[in-house]
Amino acid sequence: MNEKEFLEHWNQEIPMHDAWGDFVTSTICKHLKTNGKDLSSFLKQSPEHRIKDTTSLLDKAFYRTNKNYENPYEEIEDKVGCRFVVLLIEQIEEISDVIVNEESWDHKECRHFYSEREKEPLLFTYQSVHYVVRSKTEFIHNDVLIHPGTPCEIQIRTLLQHAYAELTHDAVYKAKTLVQPEVHRTVAKSMALIETTDDFFSDVNSRLIFDVSGEFDFQEKLDSLYKEYVGFESASAQKSSIVIFDEFRDLIDEDLLRKVERFIRKECYLSDVIRGGVGENPFYKQSVIIFLLYMVKKKKHRLINGWPLNYRILENLAMVVGVSLDHD
Amino acid sequence: MNIVNLQVQRIVIHQIHQRDEDGKKVTPSRGTEFIRFDAEAMNTFKSRFINAIGAESKAVPMSIVNQESTDLPPMVDMLSECGDEDFISLSYDVANKLADAQQRKNLQGGIVVVFGGLYGATPKKFVGIMKAEIHSAYGKKVDDLTSEITLKYIEEALLTPATKLYKTAAFFEKSTTPEGDDLNSKWDVLVSDSQISQAEGKAAALYFYSSFLGCGYPETCARTTKQFYDATCEFLNDIDVSEEKRNDLHNALVSYLKHENSDVVNPLEFSSRYFDVETRDSYSEFLEDKEIPNTAFTKDIEFISGKLKTRKLSFSKDVKLIAPSQVFKELVDIQSINVNDAGEAVKWTKIIVKDEIVAQE
Numbered sequence: 001m002n003e004k005e006f007l008e009h010w011n012q013e014i015p016m017h018d019a020w021g022d023f024v025t026s027t028i029c030k031h032l033k034t035n036g037k038d039l040s041s042f043l044k045q046s047p048e049h050r051i052k053d054t055t056s057l058l059d060k061a062f063y064r065t066n067k068n069y070e071n072p073y074e075e076i077e078d079k080v081g082c083r084f085v086v087l088l089i090e091q092i093e094e095i096s097d098v099i100v101n102e103e104s105w106d107h108k109e110c111r112h113f114y115s116e117r118e119k120e121p122l123l124f125t126y127q128s129v130h131y132v133v134r135s136k137t138e139f140i141h142n143d144v145l146i147h148p149g150t151p152c153e154i155q156i157r158t159l160l161q162h163a164y165a166e167l168t169h170d171a172v173y174k175a176k177t178l179v180q181p182e183v184h185r186t187v188a189k190s191m192a193l194i195e196t197t198d199d200f201f202s203d204v205n206s207r208l209i210f211d212v213s214g215e216f217d218f219q220e221k222l223d224s225l226y227k228e229y230v231g232f233e234s235a236s237a238q239k240s241s242i243v244i245f246d247e248f249r250d251l252i253d254e255d256l257l258r259k260v261e262r263f264i265r266k267e268c269y270l271s272d273v274i275r276g277g278v279g280e281n282p283f284y285k286q287s288v289i290i291f292l293l294y295m296v297k298k299k300k301h302r303l304i305n306g307w308p309l310n311y312r313i314l315e316n317l318a319m320v321v322g323v324s325l326d327h328d
Numbered sequence: 329m330n331i332v333n334l335q336v337q338r339i340v341i342h343q344i345h346q347r348d349e350d351g352k353k354v355t356p357s358r359g360t361e362f363i364r365f366d367a368e369a370m371n372t373f374k375s376r377f378i379n380a381i382g383a384e385s386k387a388v389p390m391s392i393v394n395q396e397s398t399d400l401p402p403m404v405d406m407l408s409e410c411g412d413e414d415f416i417s418l419s420y421d422v423a424n425k426l427a428d429a430q431q432r433k434n435l436q437g438g439i440v441v442v443f444g445g446l447y448g449a450t451p452k453k454f455v456g457i458m459k460a461e462i463h464s465a466y467g468k469k470v471d472d473l474t475s476e477i478t479l480k481y482i483e484e485a486l487l488t489p490a491t492k493l494y495k496t497a498a499f500f501e502k503s504t505t506p507e508g509d510d511l512n513s514k515w516d517v518l519v520s521d522s523q524i525s526q527a528e529g530k531a532a533a534l535y536f537y538s539s540f541l542g543c544g545y546p547e548t549c550a551r552t553t554k555q556f557y558d559a560t561c562e563f564l565n566d567i568d569v570s571e572e573k574r575n576d577l578h579n580a581l582v583s584y585l586k587h588e589n590s591d592v593v594n595p596l597e598f599s600s601r602y603f604d605v606e607t608r609d610s611y612s613e614f615l616e617d618k619e620i621p622n623t624a625f626t627k628d629i630e631f632i633s634g635k636l637k638t639r640k641l642s643f644s645k646d647v648k649l650i651a652p653s654q655v656f657k658e659l660v661d662i663q664s665i666n667v668n669d670a671g672e673a674v675k676w677t678k679i680i681v682k683d684e685i686v687a688q689e
Contacts, residue, residue, distance in 0.1 A: 269332055269449030280367070298616075299609040300384060301600075315375045322331030322378055322447075324385030326522075 003062055006073055007054070014051060017152075019144035021049030021080035024105070024133060024152045028084070031098040042086065044159045049082040049152070077110075077132045078153035085162045089202050092129055092156045099154060105133040110153075113161075124191035126165060129156040158201075160194040218252050219245070219287070222260070226287035229264050229271045235285035240309060244288055247306045248295070263294045273320055283313065297321050329500060329516055330448065331382055334374055336456075337445035339363040340416050342423035344459075345437040347430065356423045356440070360416065376487055377456060380496040380520040384596050384612065387496070387520035388531035388624045392511045394542030400425055401511045401542050404499045407444055408453040415444070422457060429540035436461045438493075439486055452501040459536070460486040461493035461523075492522035495536050497543075517543055518623070531592050531626065545591070549628035552621065556593055557585060557632050559618045563611060571664040571677060577602060578639065579657045585629055586636040586653065594624035641679075649679065659683055 001009070025047050029039060057079065061072035069075045084095050099107055113127035131154045138148050157165065168187050219237055226234040245252065264270060270293055277284035295303040296317045304325065307314050318325045340362060345354035365373060381387040392401045400422065407418050419442035426440055438461040447454045465485035469478050487494060499515045506514035519541065521532035537543050564577045580602050585593070595615055599608045612622055629636060639656035641649040651660060665676040 267332075272449070273333060297383075298613050300612070301605045301608045305605050316371060318382070319334065319371065319375045319378045320332065322334065322382045324379045324382035324387075325375075326379040326385050 001071070001073055003058065006061060007058065009073060010054065010057065010079075015144050016146055016150065017080040018049075018051055019142045020135060020146050020150045021051065021082060021152050023135075023141045023146070024154065025049045025082045027102060027104070028082075028095065028098050028154070031102070032095070035094070035098075037094075042091070044085040044087060044162070045083075047082050047084050049080055052076075052079050052081070077151040079151065081153035081155065083155040083157070083162075085157055085159055087159055087201065088205055089158055089198050090205075092158065095156050096129060096131070099131050099133065102133070104137075104139075105135055107131050107133045124188040124195065126168065127157070127161050127191065127195070128165065130154070131156075158198050160198055160201075164191055164194055218257060221257050222287035222290055225261055225264060225290055226274075229290075230274050231271070234287040235282075237286055237288065240283065241286050241288040243308045244292070247308045248302070251299070251302070259298070260291060260294045263298065264290055267293075267297070267321075270321075277320070281316070292317055293321055296323055300325075329383075329518070331378065331454075331500070332447065333449060333451070334378065334447045334454075335445045335451070336370065336374060336377075336443050338412065338415055339365070339373075339441060339443040340419040341442075342420055342440050343437065344423055344427040344430070344440055346435065347433045349433075351431075351433045353427050353430075354437075356420070356427050358420050358423075362412070362416070373487075376489065376494075377458070377496065377498070379489070380458075380494070380522065381456075381498045381518045384622050385520060386522075386594060386596075386624055387498075387518040388592055388626065389546060389621070390517045390519050390531065390537060390541070390543040391546040392515065392517060392542065393538075393544040395509075395511055399542040400540060401499075401515070404455045404457075405511060405514070407442070407455050408499075408501070415442075426459060426536075426540050429535045431535065431539070435535070438462055447500065448503070450503070452503060454498060454500045456496065456498045457541075458487075458497075459495045462486050463488075463493055495519075495521045495523065495532060497537075497541050517541070519543065530590075531624070545626040549626040550630040552625050553585070553593060553628050554631040555618070555620050556595060556615075556625075557581070557635070559615060559620055560595075560598070563614050567607065571662055575662050579653070582636055582639065582653045583657070585627070585632070591627055592624045593627045595620070595622055596624075641677075643677070 029047065032039060032042065057076065060076060061069060086092060086095070108131065110130040110132055112129050116123075116127070132151050133154060134149045134151050135146055136148060139146055164187075167190075219241070223234050270290075273293075274284050274289055277289075283289060292303075296314070300318075300323060304314070315325060341359045343357040343359075345356065348354055379385060395401055403418060403421060403425070407415060407422075410418060419440075422442050423440040438459050441458040441460065442455075443458075444453065444455045446452065462484045463486070465482045465488055466479040467482050469480045470476070471478065496519070498518045500518070502514060502516055504513075519532045519537050521530075521536060524530050524532055531537060531545070560581055561578070564574060564581065567574075569577070581598075584598055595611070596608075599611045603611055615622055637652060638650055639653045639660075641662070649660070659682045661680040661682070663678045663680075665678055666673060668674045668676070
């Protein structure tokens with residue numbers, strides 16, 4: 001296939017690659033959503049697919065010295081691609097799992113920084129995970145027929161890896177001008193730093209998850225108590241809730257939960273009080289209100305001693321359940 | 329009593345004045361309209377009221393003594409039922425009654441707040457009366473232009489929480505149906521006086537609870553005092569402290585009930601004096617589980633005077649040590665021994681009696 005034939009073929013097939021890219025991206029997003037991810041926060045940039053720029057495609061097929069393609073049209077796999085950028089290393093794995101387990105395509109792992117780090121332990125350079133997926137069967141998507149074997153490249157990176165790639169990929173590795181050795185050195189130092197930072201991020205994240213897991217459970221149980229006794233879903237816990245759980249963390253255990261439940265069951269007027277307060281006081285929408293009413297009634301001294309929010313809120317709670325805060 | 333879901337519906341104020349030089353009553357100044365608080369001011373007012381008479385406050389339950397038609401309790405009964413016009417004029421009679429009761433010349437005047445409404449899960453009526461003395465205070469003022477903060481002198485302020493210049497009485501309708509004409513079967517009364525110090529050991533100034541309110545200390549206190557004593561002993565025997573500390577606490581309980589010159593028992597005061605924060609909460613919970621009031625109540629040691637006379641230590645093998653409580657406190661030291669000379673774990677007690685043996689059998 002000469003350059004002209006290549007170009008004609010490509011122009012004809014652009015809509016198919018476009019549709020295939022869209023299918024791949026939306027399929028992955030769909031699975032992530034099913035797994036409970038809020039895509040607007042999980043993905044750090046929109047994963048929209050992109051068709052390779054024609055000039056760059058021709059350049060890659062016919063002019064690059066380091067690429068010796070027998071059949072460039074078939075062998076070039078990034079004619080369409082998409083990119084998933086996440087915060088943490090472990091989130092890359094979650095996306096990889098989705099790609100590897102999808103039935104409608106065959107996948108091939110083209111590069112993975114883990115294996116590259118093993119191969120070249122002394123090198124600090126571009127890191128990313130690349131997959132190429134090819135459709136298994138002929139099918140129609142967005143009114144376009146997609147041939148089996150159509151490739152799409154998927155890149156998955158952390159935000160920091162992405163920042164590195166944005167800075168260097170075009171400028172340093174594809175630059176036609178010769179790059180100074182000290183620039184290479186600085187860039188390598190940056191990647192070393194990025195890899196270190198990514199590890200720290202993961203470490204921090206796993207500790208945070210571990211720390212709140214006990215409370216998280218408590219929060220969920222409170223949410224379900226709220227639903228059961230107040231009659232509708234509570235609002236999601238705001239920072240004020242977290243500050244409160246943080247302050248009284250040492251009290252939180254299974255036993256406390258049983259006591260709180262017994263309390264809300266016994267003091268049945270509280271359901272009405274909470275329902276009545278929802279309109280004027282947004283605090284009453286969070287399930288932490290049940291915990292606080294219990295505390296003000298049963299553990300007043302501890303509550304006053306550690307109270308982390310505005311005292312007026314505490315006064316209001318005490319007034320509702322008729323407990324005096326007066327003390328010398 | 330559970331004072332939850334408090335809804336204040338009507339508030340009227342009048343002003344009473346200090347007696348003149350000759351000790352004659354000065355006619356109170358009359359308020360003619362209901363006070364309309366905005367939401368925030370109303371919440372603050374309710375907070376003051378709950379702080380004075382709510383659970384774990386210093387308020388003391390009292391019983392109604394004077395029930396003639398000119399006495400205050402029947403007036404309260406009427407206040408709870410009457411229409412708005414009558415409420416305003418009856419509340420002025422209340423103020424007048426307080427002015428009458430303030431016989432001594434040095435007693436300050438103040439604002440009398442008469443208010444009523446509903447409380448409780450299945451709403452019942454309540455009537456509250458507050459006498460708040462007027463004092464001077466400062467208000468913060470911020471200059472709009474320079475943001476500079478200055479103080480504005482307020483000559484007449486009232487109900488500021490820290491000054492505690494107010495007395496409160498509250499009549500809560502009972503959830504049971506009243507029997508006969510006795511107002512005690514219809515109303516629970518709580519009285520709180522922030523101007524009476526704990527040391528004086530009274531629930532409230534006599535002129536306030538007796539001459540004005542027509543109430544007195546209830547008669548059932550001997551039972552409550554005994555329950556308090558028994559429950560607190562049980563609690564002390566159960567908490568995780570050293571035997572030395574436990575002994576101190578038992579001594580403290582005896583002193584609190586026997587030697588303190590006070591007419592009231594306040595579990596909260598006892599616990600804040602002797603327990604740390606965590607223990608205070610579990611003590612309150614413990615008393616509540618045993619249905620012992622967590623508000624103050626009148627002291628009557630009739631049923632426990634025998635117990636308070638002596639302190640007794642009992643051991644598992646019938647060894648007993650008995651001493652008059654004052655002597656026990658002064659002359660007996662105890663100490664736990666957890667390891668014997670051979671290094672084995674034991675549960676022994678070392679007792680030092682700072683006295684000589686005068687007889688043996």
